[in-house]
Amino acid sequence: MREKQFLMGNEVLARAARAAGATGMYGYPITPGSEVLLWWAKEAGSEQGKKDGLVFLQAEDEIGASFMLSGAALAGTKAFTVTAGPGNVLMQDAFSMCEAMRIPIVAYINQRGGPSTSTVIYSQSEVTLTAFGGNGNGYRVVYAPSDLQELYDYGIKAFNTAWKYRFPTFVLADGYQAKMMGEVEIYDPHDRGIVMASTERYLLEEKRDRPIDQVVPKPEVHIRVQDGVEYSCYRNCLNLEEETLQVNMEIKDAWDKAAPEIEEHETYGDDRAETLIVAFGIVGAASKQAVDQLGGKARLFRPITLRPFPSAALKKAVKGAKRIIVPESAIAQLSRLVKETLYGVTDAPMIEHHRPSIGINVDEIVDLVRKHHV
Amino acid sequence: MSDMTSPLAFPRCVRIESKPHLFCPGCGHPEVLKAFGFAVDDLGIQKQVAFGVDIGCSLLAFDFFNIDTIETHHGRTVPVMVGVKRGNPQAVSVAYVGDGGAYAIGLGSLLNAAIRDENILVIVVNNAVYAMTGGQEAPTTLPGTRTATTPYGADSHFVKGPDLVRHLNPGAWIGRGITTRQLELRRLMTEALAFVKEGKGFAFLEVLSPCTLSWGTIDDPHATFDILENRMAKAYRLGKF
Numbered sequence: 001m002r003e004k005q006f007l008m009g010n011e012v013l014a015r016a017a018r019a020a021g022a023t024g025m026y027g028y029p030i031t032p033g034s035e036v037l038l039w040w041a042k043e044a045g046s047e048q049g050k051k052d053g054l055v056f057l058q059a060e061d062e063i064g065a066s067f068m069l070s071g072a073a074l075a076g077t078k079a080f081t082v083t084a085g086p087g088n089v090l091m092q093d094a095f096s097m098c099e100a101m102r103i104p105i106v107a108y109i110n111q112r113g114g115p116s117t118s119t120v121i122y123s124q125s126e127v128t129l130t131a132f133g134g135n136g137n138g139y140r141v142v143y144a145p146s147d148l149q150e151l152y153d154y155g156i157k158a159f160n161t162a163w164k165y166r167f168p169t170f171v172l173a174d175g176y177q178a179k180m181m182g183e184v185e186i187y188d189p190h191d192r193g194i195v196m197a198s199t200e201r202y203l204l205e206e207k208r209d210r211p212i213d214q215v216v217p218k219p220e221v222h223i224r225v226q227d228g229v230e231y232s233c234y235r236n237c238l239n240l241e242e243e244t245l246q247v248n249m250e251i252k253d254a255w256d257k258a259a260p261e262i263e264e265h266e267t268y269g270d271d272r273a274e275t276l277i278v279a280f281g282i283v284g285a286a287s288k289q290a291v292d293q294l295g296g297k298a299r300l301f302r303p304i305t306l307r308p309f310p311s312a313a314l315k316k317a318v319k320g321a322k323r324i325i326v327p328e329s330a331i332a333q334l335s336r337l338v339k340e341t342l343y344g345v346t347d348a349p350m351i352e353h354h355r356p357s358i359g360i361n362v363d364e365i366v367d368l369v370r371k372h373h374v
Numbered sequence: 375m376s377d378m379t380s381p382l383a384f385p386r387c388v389r390i391e392s393k394p395h396l397f398c399p400g401c402g403h404p405e406v407l408k409a410f411g412f413a414v415d416d417l418g419i420q421k422q423v424a425f426g427v428d429i430g431c432s433l434l435a436f437d438f439f440n441i442d443t444i445e446t447h448h449g450r451t452v453p454v455m456v457g458v459k460r461g462n463p464q465a466v467s468v469a470y471v472g473d474g475g476a477y478a479i480g481l482g483s484l485l486n487a488a489i490r491d492e493n494i495l496v497i498v499v500n501n502a503v504y505a506m507t508g509g510q511e512a513p514t515t516l517p518g519t520r521t522a523t524t525p526y527g528a529d530s531h532f533v534k535g536p537d538l539v540r541h542l543n544p545g546a547w548i549g550r551g552i553t554t555r556q557l558e559l560r561r562l563m564t565e566a567l568a569f570v571k572e573g574k575g576f577a578f579l580e581v582l583s584p585c586t587l588s589w590g591t592i593d594d595p596h597a598t599f600d601i602l603e604n605r606m607a608k609a610y611r612l613g614k615f
Binding site: 023024026057060061063064065067069070071072073074076079093094096202203204226229231232233234236 | 387389391392420421422424426429433436437439440441442443444445446447450453454455456457458459460461462464465482483485486
């Protein structure tokens, strides 16, 4: 099945989860994400939804939703949530547990204004929270789509990444993308040859494809066999510093192996252009149009994964650039990642254009490039 | 057998390799867990139970049994076990939490699970104190009690969990036991677990249990018994609700 439809971003996300084979949605209403709940609630109660065993649960709050989500993933189901802003803050409690025990949850985040309740509309200010929100040295995957089609594509892909690599996985969109309407090609991933990753129960699994202590760090899982049945006991409260070190290093080792396979980026424009724009999400999409208008003056590097950050690719892309411009609807959340990557790599000056919670349009980026172009 | 005629000192589903257990001498948790283990044996559901433990002393039960067990975050075991049950309807999903986890940090999740009539069993071990963190006041601390954070005595308010849950869910299975009466506790435990196994809805069992360390009675079993039976059991009604 392949068709173009005129849809709102949030419906695109909900349909992506459905196409990916998700069976459970655990959420709490929040703007700009609630339409995902509405769509899923309707779908779960439909004839087909019931037949497919879809679960919809509106929780008491985002803490409850995110821990239910974790439980559903422990039960071996593809499950997801959607949230934003203050809800994203509350869900970090569960996301941190998912990092520790490598529980493959999927969360769609539609960034809104901050700090605090702020506006329900738009920002790019949840990069740091979404990518690094846990306590300790957690690892998680963050995709940043730039348009409605990518909401669908990465909305599906997130489930595959989560279950293949067993890291909590996020699709970091924003309120503009969530609420805008546009044409999207809706497809069945199987028709495109996309093989969906299989799931496995952490609790009450009868037959495992791989030992669970190759996924969950060894100090956190205690397995015993009684009468031929394997029983797994998981903990995240550790006794000793050395155990914690081991847990951290096991997770890091798994991440270091997986990250190069997960990293994604897009480059756009003439390689010889003097100005390198680094932008993501909807600002990345605007930057692409700016590149077209600037006739060879600028090119774009757009990280699609904000974590793992496509560092090797950015280091390569920066070669030959005389200046780097980083426009973002936040204060130094993307540019911090860019600086960290490029430390010691280039002498090119960086122009940071920080517009927290304000959309950055094509003309603004064009003017910015022209202003600094010598 | 839940009538205490079992010749076993431990339930069959106990993980012998993790014994001696990690709880303090005189702690009530092992008594509650033993009753739970015998109930699991009686119902023959060792392979179906998903057991969730909270943070606080209950976490020390993470490998008490040969039962698939998940340790969660403080106050978050109820929603995790709700998710497990929703994700795997065949599971007999059990949340094992302390009174702090249930009635303070996790109260919102507990009450809403009761309102939604989630088909899980919640066991609350009520020792009227935050034990793991060093004996601070809990929502269950009885009036006038001195704790680490009520050096002049606790105020007059305390929470009665089963009453609260009954108010929200008329059809739920609700009971309260006490560790000093093991026979009755095993019966309550088996009934609660059977209720959930049969898919009848939300089950809630609170158990009054001693914390000899925080109560300052670690060398005095008579004093422990006295507090449990003559103070706790008088403030907190026992039996089925």
